[in-house]
Amino acid sequence: MSTPSVTAILRSSELTRRRLAPNPGPMSLDGTNSYLIGAPDIAQPGGAGYASCVVVDPGPLDEQHLQELAAAGTVELILITHRHTDHTAGAARLHELTGAPVRAADPRHCHGGPVLEDNETIRGAGVVIRVLATPGHTSDSVCFHLPDDGTAGTVNPAGSVLTGDTILGRGTTMLDFPDGTLGDYLASLDRLERLGPATVLPAHGPVLPALDEVTRAYREHRQDRLTQIRAALGALGRDAGVQAVTDAVYADIDRAVRPAAEISVAAQLDYLQTEYDRR
Structure with a gap:
């Protein structure tokens, strides 16, 4: 007799x-959302399984989690x-379990499949998936736009977007500076906002109803932080370091996420330095 799954596969759109x-934690929130994409006419009635599917973000190397994903249907592709x-x-283990190629923008994370290209259109498991480069985090x-998707039981004219960590279900995104930069991130927010009120399918946290509204809130938050950092530099001096600025701007932050705050401050200081250099 098989043991029932501790965590169910649930409809998200x-x-x-x-x-x-x-894998819950201070940075991963409740854990990583691993998504299964498949056309509704091939989904098992009332269940989580598919005749075939595309998996997005397999998550950690947890055998039960990966076995559950592999058992949800014939996995055609892993993104x-x-x-x-x-x-x-x-990802490599799910590739072993299913034989499905793994595709990513970083070739180091591709297994049996080519590198993802910006604006590429993928057709998998009966669904159109558009690849959008969204650097910054x-x-x-990258994000994956499903133009024909919507919330469960409805069709959203703007579709849905699997946003990875570019947009989270709650809170805001860390910029992994210097690999991720604030200039790139703001440009990515602009790109996502142009998609309109698409359903947001984040890699961490709950589903959100309107991508354009979320991106505007994210941009406002970033601008507020920049204002705070400008003020801190005004008080501390233009040459103030990351530690001092973090102390001033993130005075009440949980120690568990202090390193992330410092990285974000470094990204914002770099952005402001570029701004000052242009003057």
């Missing part, structure tokens, strides 16, 4: 399901949003 990986291990560590970050 008309064309997707997701399984929460068992990666970016290089961080909470998204990629299980990392240099290799």
Whole structure:
């Protein structure tokens, strides 16, 4: 008799399901959302399985999690949003379990498949998937636009977007500076906003209803932080270091995420230095 799955595969939109990986933490929130993409006419009625599917972000190297993904249907393809291990560590093992090629923007995370290209259109498991380069969180970050998707039971004219860590279900995104830069990130937010009110399918946290609204809130948050950092530099001096600026701007931050705050401050200081250099 088989043991029931501890974490179910649940519907996240008309064309997707997701399984929460068992890797919660200060940076991964509840854990990594591993998505299964498949056309509704080939999904098993009332269940999580597909005749065939595309997996996005296999998550950590956790055998039960990967076995559950592999058992959800014939996996045609595995896609990666970016290089961080909470998204990629299980990719090679899922490739072994399913034989499906793994494709990413970073060739180091491809297994049996070519590198993803910006604006490429993929057709997998009966679904159109458009690749969008969205650097900023990392240099290799991509999002996957499903133009024919929507929330469960409805069709959203803007479709849905699997945003990886570029947009989270709650909170804001760390910029992995110097690999990820604020200039790139703001440009990526602009690109995503132009998609309109698409359903947001983030790699961490809950599904959100309107991508354009979220990107505007993210941009406003970044601009607020830049204002705070400018003020800190005004008080501390233009040559103030990351530690001092972090102390001033993130005074009440949880110690567990202090390193992430310092990296974000470094990214913003770099952005402001470029701004000052242009004057």
